[in-house]
Amino acid sequence: MNLTPIELRFLQRLLADRRDRPHSASAERFYVDRKIGTPIGRKFVYSQEDVERVRSLLEALRLPLAASDQLIDRADAVLRPGISEKSGTVNPHANTVAFKVFAGGSPTTRPGYQVASVEEVAGLTPDLVMVVENFETLRQLERYQWVIDRLTSVKTALTIFKGDNIYRLDDAQNCISLFDCPVWGFHDFDPAGLHMSLSIRNIEEHLVPPQGLLAAAVVAQKRSDLYFNQYNQYAGALDLCDHPQIAALWSLMKRWQKGLPQEWMRDLSLTTTNTSQDSSTT
Template identity: 40%
Template sequence: MILSSTQIAFLQRLAIEKPAERGHSAVAEFFLVHCGIGSRKGRGFVYTEKSHQEAISLLIANGLPLTPLPAGSSRSDAIGLPSEKTGTKAPHDDSVAIKVASGACLLGGHPLPRPEQGIYSVLTVAQATAVTADRLLLVENVETFRTLEKYRWLDYQGLNVVAILLGDNLFKADRVDAVIRARAEPVWAFFDFDPNGLGRACSLPRLDRILLPASGWLDATTKRAKRSDLFADQINQWRSTIERSNNAEISAAWRLLSRLEKGLPQEWMIDAP
């Protein structure tokens, strides 16, 4: 019998935790119908010692461990299981995307690709924590992160700056947060000019700067872009967070944003002077 990761985990819970009852689920239904494990009770299922032993026997018969792999196991740890994905973390689970925004940043004494090369690296949290830098620059969106060297208006103040992608469907924000909190450098934020961008900047530890184009250009360009949706769709969620901030740059950006009632994605800032 070929079992999915979800089905294996269900049997392992029956074998280890020995629950007397479980709520309704497709996997519980499957094992009742196809293997006779458990019995119905209302909308859920009940399990006896016989049910628990049947779960153990089914795992053994399929050459499966009675206990799950330890949390954080890699796919190489799943040798002998039905799939390399069984009970293991996703390949990018411990990954952070970084690139050198300015100057020279080292990992293990070796320089990372220079900014003009337009290359980014995918590192583990531990590796990203070890990269040398004067400042950490958080970048919100993938396209901007990839083409950061084209944003000529960004002023890095002659410092060694490592840029970190804030997170998307592949690279997770909680891993980025782990890197930031394990380090001590001041943090810069380059986010969308909208309530979400300012609100997320408010939550960053050691926030030192928010990077936005000159206010005159930002004012005029945001008006022309007419992205009132970026303001209207986000303002209720973020207003109180932003207004509680005592960061002078966030307060100044908020005054402009709330007056315009429109936002501007960072991708549209690429040609700012």
Template identity: 35%
Template sequence: MSLSYGIGSIYTRHVGYLDDDFVKARRLLERHRAPVERLEVGASRADAAAYAGMSEKFQSAPPSTDSLCVRFLGDCRLNGQPMQTAPGCYQVLTAEVAQRIQAEQLLVIENLETFRQLESYPWVVDAIGGGETQVMVLYRGDRDRSVGEMSDFIARRSEPTAVFFDFDPAGLGMAAKVPRMSHLLVPDRGWLEMGLEGARAVSLYAASVGQWQSFLDGCADERIASAWSLMKSRRAGMAQEGMRDAPIRQCY
């Protein structure tokens, strides 16, 4: 492509560039209103759109970058102002804004439906203070909402962190890696054992046991070890959504 603009010279099977070629290339880019340097890491589409000669999507970060899904229980505050979330809703904040939220407890939830419908899980709300404690509730993330960004955010906070994940090997393994874990939210053991039946329960366990078994076997956290012992003995798991109607009691 550069040869058609008189930039570069052919040497056998290669194209070579002299200092004058770089000057020509810079002038060509400037003429077509394209950047002569790479955009900064994290540049927005608005930053890229300032150059009329290229797409706003080129070299810019996806719009979902630096987007944390959060909601609140109790009297969490931002700059002294109360933060409230209506049932079934959540807010999307940048990490910088979320970092300024005043809270006493974090709660990390694995699945988006459960995160949005948290009020439908009264045993979870009761286990972390029943709305009397300042709780910032965090959605762990997925392919569209970076798990890594949320993990970095949690690591930079200092509050104790409750975790509510699927009751399967992957869920337990991920819970064990959350910093400052204060609560492993699992339903009453007797109720849970009755639900560890059927093809779906078996498939949930089988889907991730190969990846997580050695890690869980060596985990020193007694709460993880106790849950893992039950799960392994039954060779079955339960999705978060299946725990909605559990009794208001905390097992671990």
């Protein structure tokens, strides 16, 4: 019997609470195919015998009895002939992080990025870990010349993507927490970005371009929305910040009342400083 993920969750919930269920495609299928449940009016009613049938079915199919149970890899689902490899198996992106490794400012990994398990990445021995907020930035990191200039003095730097709905945030956080070396936070220059860096254990600095480049770009791009939209949520914690470098950046941000997306820092160069630093900070 082949179960869809929706049907599997239906059975798991039924096993957990044995509540009556409204008519649905899943309820109808298990009533017709397995005599699970009794239709009464607009709902299906389930007895203890029905619940035992559900348990026996899941055990026979080698599927987890609860959504929180340990899932198997899709490759291991070959041990369940006739059952979809997507039912009761781990998301193929689970427990993985996207990363790049630099040695003296030069990438040692293939172009773009690499993906490996948390355990495999944690087995590396970098001198520095840099957390990168946006996936596009991780892929194009070599084009951020001012970042590469900073990394040239680092023997081995591991750059890790912060995470999203594909490479999970908690997997990246777990991986980062396993290193005892200094950490740089490379996030957006906005209240949320500063707060992300502040929350990292072993944070050494929130990475930003040289102040002249940063000041000119922040003023030129006029992204006051990044500042005001996030101020109420993060200002309280940042006002109490005791990290000297992040506190100094917060003071600058409050003075400018503007932010700057990480992606817009890619092509900054000395030509960006046509506007003087003195005039840009007013």
